[in-house]
Amino acid sequence: MLAPRAAIGLGVVLAWEVAARAGDPLLYVPPSRVLPALARLLALRSFPSLPEHLGLTLREILVAYVLAVGVGLAVGFVLGLWPELGRIYAPLLGALYAVPSVVWYPSLMLLFGLDAASKIAFGFLLGVYPIVVAVLAGVRQVSRELVTMARAFGAGRARVFTKVVLPSMLATLTGGLRAGLALTVVGVIVGEVLGSKAGLGYLINYAYGLLRTADYVALVLLTLGIVLAIDGAAVLAERRARRWT
C-alpha cells in the first residue's frame, strides 16, 4: 500500500519540477527550490517569529474546536432527543448550511475585528455543522427496541443515554467530530488568509503578497503537515473511542 502511494507522490514531484522549471521563476517554484525554503523556514531564518504565528493559529483552532464540539453536541442532542424541536429547527440548519460559508466571513470581521476572535468564529461556524448533523443522524440510528429493553431492565433517562444511546451512535459521532475538526482547521486558516495580522494564514498571505513564492509554497507544505498531524491524532482518538464500547 505504501509503495504505490510513494510512487504517485514521486510522480507528482517530478512533474512539478519539470513543469515549474519551464515557467517564470518568480511565479513557478520547483520542489528543488521549495525544500531549501522549507529548511530556512523550519530553521526560523525566513520568519523568525514562525512559532508565535503557529502557536496563535493552533490556539485559535483549539478554542474554535472546543466551542464547535460543545455547541454542536448540545444543539444536536437537544434537537435529536426532543423530536418536536428537531422537526421545527433542524430544517433551518440545513438551509443555513446551503449558503456558501465564506459569505459570512466579512460580517464576522465586522463583528469580531481583525484579531483572533473572527478566526475562531469562522472556524467554529464551519466546524459546528458536521457535528450537529452527526449527532442528529446518530440519534436516529438508536434502536427503539434497545431503549425499551434498557428501560425494562431498570435504566433511567441518564443510563439509557450512557449505556444505549451513546454507544449506538459512536461511529457516526466520532466521524462527525473528525469532520468538524477538519473544517475548523479550514475555517481558522482561511480566516487568517482573508484578513488578519498574525497566524499561519497571515504568513501565507504575506509571503504570497511579496511574491516570496518559495516561502509561500513551503508554508503551504507546513500547513499540510499540521493538518495531517491533527487528523492523525483524531484517527487515534476515534480508535480509542471504538474500543471503549
Place this chain on the structure above:
Amino acid sequence: MPPGARTGADVAEAHIVVEGVTKRFETSSGPVLAVKDVSLAVARREFCTIIGPSGCGKSTLLAMIGGLVPPDAGTILIDGRPQPGPDPRRVALVFQDPGLLPWRTALDNIAFGLELRGVPRPDRRRIAGDLLGPLGLREFAERYPRELSGGMRQRVAIGRALALDSEIVLMDEPFGALDEQTRLLMGEWLLSVWTRARKTVVFVTHSLQEALFLSTRVVALTARPGRVKSVLDLPLPYPRDLESAELASFRAKLWGEIREESLKAMEP
C-alpha cells in the same frame, strides 16, 4: 362472561392482577383502542399464555404488566401492589426482538440488568457465567451477538431476564422470529428451565402449538380491541405429547375460540 369479570386464578392468591385495563393509542388515522376492559389474574408459579390474533393488543397488555406503558384505565397489581414503572427486581422481560447490545459479548449482555442494579462486576459476571450452562451457551460467553444464531441470541435475552432472579418473567413472542424446528426445541428448553426455576411466567404468542405445549393456562383474547374471550386450564403433566388425544381436544377447543377472532382480525 360479563365484561370486567375476573378470570383465572383466585384474586386473593394471585401474583399478578389485571383489572378493567383499557389502553388506546393515538395514531395518524385517529385513536385506536388496543385493549378494552381486560381483567385477569395470574397465580404464583403459573405458566400463563396470552394468545390472540395479530394486533389484538397482547403485546400492549404485556408491556402494561411490565410497567413500560401506563394503562388509560384500570389497575395492575403485582403482589397486591401497583407498579408505576418498570421494576426489574420483581418483573423481568423478554421481547420478540432479542434486543441485545451489539457491542457487548453474550456474557456482558446477560449481566446487563445486574449492572444496572449496581451488582459489582466480578459478582455479575459470576452470576451470568453460572447461567451459561443451562442456556447452552458455555462456549459462547465471549461471542458478540452478530456471531450467534437467532436461537442463541434469544437464549442470551432469556438469560438476561433470568439473571435478575425476579419472581415474574414476561415473554412477548420470544420465539416468534425463529424457524419452526428451533422454536420447538426452544420451547422444550424453556420448559426445562421453568420447571426448575418455577417462576411466574406470562407468555404472549400467536402459536396454538406453543400455547398448548407450554402453558398451565391459556387466555384467549378477541380481535382488536383486545378483550378476554375465554380462559382454558391445561392441567396436564410435562413433557406433553402434541399428538395425544387429550391435547388434541384442547386444541380443537382453543381453535374454536380463536378462529372466529382471527377471521375478524383479517377483515379490513
